Amino acid sequence: MAATADHIKALVQAHADGDDRNFYAVALQVAAREARQGHTRSAASLRDVIDASKAKRVRHLESVSAVPPNRELAGLLHLSHPDLGLEHMTLDPQVRDHLRRVLSEQRQRAKLGEFGFSPVHRMLLTGPPGTGKSMSAAAVACELGLPLYSIRLDGLISRFMGETAAKLRLIFDAVGRTRGVYLFDEFDALGAERIAGNDVGEARRILNSFLLFLDELEPHSLVIAATNHEGLLDRALFRRFDLMVGFDRPGQEEALEVLQRRLSLMDATQIQWTEVISEAVGLSHAELVAAAESAAKQAILGGSDVIDPAVLTVALAERRSVAGA
Known part of the structure; x- marks a missing residue:
């Protein structure tokens, strides 16, 4: 051969x-x-x-990469093995470039280490809901062949707040022990501004603990925090991350790509995309996918694989109404 x-x-x-x-x-x-x-x-x-x-x-x-056999830790982490990479995502070119940089540095971390440098291993993803932040974390894990550990904030943030810092220590011990991608989704629940009016001393101590753990983090794993509410985050957090990536709702070209990707197995030849796209702009990736799926399911249940343009337009309008776009 x-x-x-x-x-x-x-x-x-x-x-x-x-x-x-x-x-x-x-x-x-x-x-x-x-x-x-x-x-x-x-x-x-x-x-x-x-x-x-x-x-x-x-x-x-x-x-x-199984969750360590610790009953308390198992309730804090959800393990998955994503199988969809960046090529399956519609992303803003700048966002895609940022993620490719992370992948390049991670794949060549030994080379960087020879010169005393560390790869990007602490990322903050910000932007509106449904714009691909969590999916991007999964795609990074897939591209690197690493497991994805999603932190369960409902298990982490205890009503006995003194327990939360101890649970954070358990998580960061796992980050150092088991190489993977660790996702803190809805991160504002943990990293909210310490001077907020409803703050208490224990909440400040929790955030201080997180900052300390993040500072001490070795570049063995990737920690990714994602939030829909960047403005709620404590300012001290931003300088702790190696890279911040801002996500936004797709523009015309990206919205069109999202719809066409989701309808790729259907017959969409009757759709005049220039007429449909005006209803799509302003919707998030997730909302566009939901509208495309709604139109596809109506066609399938009606015994056809042909997408009715009017049905798709109505589905997009309904998503706009729900989203207030």
Whole structure:
């Protein structure tokens, strides 16, 4: 079985960067090339090896990254293994560039370490609800082949507030022990401004504990905080993060891409997108997906795969009404 020099260079580079996704993509290109040249047995053999390797990788992740057998910690973290990467997302180009930078630094963290630098490992994602913050954290985990641990704030923030700092310590101990992506969603519940009128001394101590843990964090894992309410956050938090990424509702081109992606398995040839898009602008990614799914389900239940433009327009208008856009 022969691979071109370009394929070999790409495989070596992907291996050096720790980029499993690109490594397997190039390997599949080699298999496809073999098949085109009539070497069907070699192509099938290579595909079998790739599939077996991917399965082994998943089993390895599941075995080494399970939630530690601590009853209290298990109630604080939700473990998942995301399987959708950045290519499955519609993102603002600047946001995509920020996330690619994070991936590049994480994949080459050993190289950075040789010169005394650390990769981005503390991120703050801000923006309106439904704009892709949590999904981006999942995509980063997928791209890096890491587990995603979502922190359950309902379990973390105890009615006995003195327990919350101790639970934070448990979480950050896990961050240092088990490499992964750790997501603090709805972070304003934890990181609200310390001088807020309804604040109490214990709330200040909780936030101070979080700041201390974040300062002491080694670049072994990624900690990602996401909030819909940037203005509620304590100012001291911002300088603790290596990177802040702002999300917003999609513009015309992005909104169109979101709708077309979600309707890709349907027949959307009757839709005049220039007429539909005016109803789409101002909606979040999640609201656009909900409208597209509503139109698709009506078509399917009516015995068709053809999207009715009027039904889609009504679905978008309904989402605008609910969202107040």
